[in-house]
Amino acid sequence: MTRRVLIGATVLGLGGIRTHLTLLCKTLQRHQIETVVFATGSHWDDETLAGLRSPFTTFVMPPNAARSRKLLSAIYCRLTWPVLMPRQAASLYCISPGGSQLLLHRLKPAGAVSVNHEIVAPPSPDSIAGQCASMLDASVANSKKVAEQMRSYWPNKPIRSIPFLTSDRPFESPAGRRHPGGSDLLRVIYLGRLVEQKRPDELVRRWQAITALPGVGPARLDVYGYDPDGKMSASLRSLISSLRLSESVHLRGEYALSELPGILDAADVVVLPSLWEGLPLVLVEAMLRGVPFVATAAGGTGELGENNPDVIVTETDWSAFEAGVAEMGRRIRAGRIDPVRLHDWAEERYGYDKVSRMWLDCLTGPHEFFRGGSEPRATVEERRELPVA
Numbered sequence: 376m377t378r379r380v381l382i383g384a385t386v387l388g389l390g391g392i393r394t395h396l397t398l399l400c401k402t403l404q405r406h407q408i409e410t411v412v413f414a415t416g417s418h419w420d421d422e423t424l425a426g427l428r429s430p431f432t433t434f435v436m437p438p439n440a441a442r443s444r445k446l447l448s449a450i451y452c453r454l455t456w457p458v459l460m461p462r463q464a465a466s467l468y469c470i471s472p473g474g475s476q477l478l479l480h481r482l483k484p485a486g487a488v489s490v491n492h493e494i495v496a497p498p499s500p501d502s503i504a505g506q507c508a509s510m511l512d513a514s515v516a517n518s519k520k521v522a523e524q525m526r527s528y529w530p531n532k533p534i535r536s537i538p539f540l541t542s543d544r545p546f547e548s549p550a551g552r553r554h555p556g557g558s559d560l561l562r563v564i565y566l567g568r569l570v571e572q573k574r575p576d577e578l579v580r581r582w583q584a585i586t587a588l589p590g591v592g593p594a595r596l597d598v599y600g601y602d603p604d605g606k607m608s609a610s611l612r613s614l615i616s617s618l619r620l621s622e623s624v625h626l627r628g629e630y631a632l633s634e635l636p637g638i639l640d641a642a643d644v645v646v647l648p649s650l651w652e653g654l655p656l657v658l659v660e661a662m663l664r665g666v667p668f669v670a671t672a673a674g675g676t677g678e679l680g681e682n683n684p685d686v687i688v689t690e691t692d693w694s695a696f697e698a699g700v701a702e703m704g705r706r707i708r709a710g711r712i713d714p715v716r717l718h719d720w721a722e723e724r725y726g727y728d729k730v731s732r733m734w735l736d737c738l739t740g741p742h743e744f745f746r747g748g749s750e751p752r753a754t755v756e757e758r759r760e761l762p763v764a
Contacts, residue, residue: 379409379464380738381483385473387417389601390568391539391656392470392494394632397427398540402731404431405543408739411435411461415448415475435459449475457482466490466738469511476507488512488741494539495653496674497525508532513745515737517654518675533745537733538725539656541663545727549665549714555643557708561594563700564642566657569600569607572650576607577693579614582624585697590705594623599638601629639664644703648696649673662686662721665714667707669699685717 380403387396396412403410410432417424417436424434437451452475460482467489469476480489491511498504508514508525513533516522522536555561567573575598578585586592602608608626615624630638639645645661645668652674659679661668670676671691680688689699706712723729736744 378407378739379411379461381461381464381467381479381487382410382412383467383469383476383479384412384414385416385471385475387412387414387419388471389418391653393419393423394541394656395539396470397423397632398543399734400427400432401543402540402734403738404429406735407431408735409433411464413452413456413475413479415445415452415473453478460484463487466741468492468738469507470494473503473507477510480507480511488745490515490737490741493517493521493525493653495521496651497521497528500528513741516675518678520675520678521653535737535745537737538654538659538730540727540730540734541656541659541725542727546663546718546722548718552665552714553643554710555708558593559708561591561704561707562641562643563594563596564638564645565596565598565600565647566638566645566661567600567647567649567655569598569602569611571607573600574648574650574693575600576610576614578646578648579611579620579624580618581693581697582620583618585700586623588697588701588704590701590708594704596624597627597638597642598625599627599630635660636664639666642666643707644668644700646670646700647676648691648693649676650691652676654678658686659721659725662717663726665718667703667712667714667717669696669703671696683717683720685712685714685720 400410408431412434414434414436428434435456437448456478462484464484464487467479467483467487469479469489470492483489489511491508491514493508493514493516498508500509509529514525516525516534516536517538519536522534525534565575565578569575582596586594598611611626615621615626639661645658645666647655647658647668647670649671650673654675655670658668658670658676667685669687672688673691677688680686687699687703689695
């Protein structure tokens with residue numbers, strides 16, 4: 376087996392992508408698998424990049440002066456990537472589809488399997504992301520639902536579902552979590568990018584009405600998340616001021632991965648009223664720490680509620696979401712949420728041991744991994760042949 380993996384990212388993004396890729400690089404390092412990361416740019420801070428560089432992990436990116444200019448970045452990559460491409464690799468793993476991924480696919484070593492990773496919804500076949508998914512040898516989706524949708528576009532392509540990595544180790548069962556009584560403050564947190572489709576603005580706008588529902592109030596909402604352009608943060612600050620919510624709603628802003636354990640330890644419930652999603656990493660992270668959630672069934676989120684009595688997944692209709700928050704408030708205050716049971720449910724399905732093994736198998740032994748794909752629509756004989764190893 377060739378102990379080298381190539382990773383292609385149009386841009387090293389923030390949020391769940393940063394969490395997953397940093398943990399993936401650390402996992403590959405732990406198993407002494409050489410990793411070469413090709414990217415056209417990066418939103419990561421220097422400390423994150425420096426912490427990942429090692430004898431096993433190399434980053435190939437344009438210089439800082441060129442990364443912010445698309446044309447210069449593209450020219451740099453087209454001139455340097457053919458020279459810097461290793462001659463052998465087990466796989467080329469492409470996340471954040473784009474034109475650069477197609478370039479890497481053409482340059483990849485003979486026998487390497489190119490893997491497209493779809494983290495949200497399946498792209499339309501005529502989009503750039505769709506063309507990328509069509510041309511690459513195999514695909515991974517974050518959720519079973521998205522994987523099945525992708526098979527409807529490409530029925531003969533090897534496709535499997537693997538969740539994002541959420542940690543670099545198994546989590547211990549939570550112990551001694553706070554149990555708020557009927558008159559205690561219910562600590563509610565929103566975790567996620569501050570973008571329109573996740574509806575943090577509607578959450579703040581309706582907060583007074585939500586806290587008036589039986590079982591919810593008294594309650595406080597803390598909003599955590601990265602704002603790509605600053606517009607949502609400005610809107611939230613305006614709403615908090617105009618609705619006089621400064622005592623019950625706090626805008627906390629972006630958080631570092633190292634801060635997440637403390638944030639979740641101080642929460643009673645996580646809420647995520649998205650209109651569309653992939654498989655939200657923050658919800659898995661919450662469950663692993665024994666924190667319940669209320670979320671809408673966007674993308675693959677519904678899978679997180681299967682046979683899971685300690686979370687609530689609602690329709691995307693806003694009234695259904697509010698009813699879900701009220702029901703969760705009643706369950707929490709009545710002591711009907713079991714944090715150990717919730718942790719065990721998440722650890723079994725999304726914990727480090729299982730998910731890291733799947734990623735290692737996918738990237739270091741892709742031929743065997745995709746031949747053994749789960750819930751395939753096409754038979755092995757009908758699926759596209761992978762490159763010869």
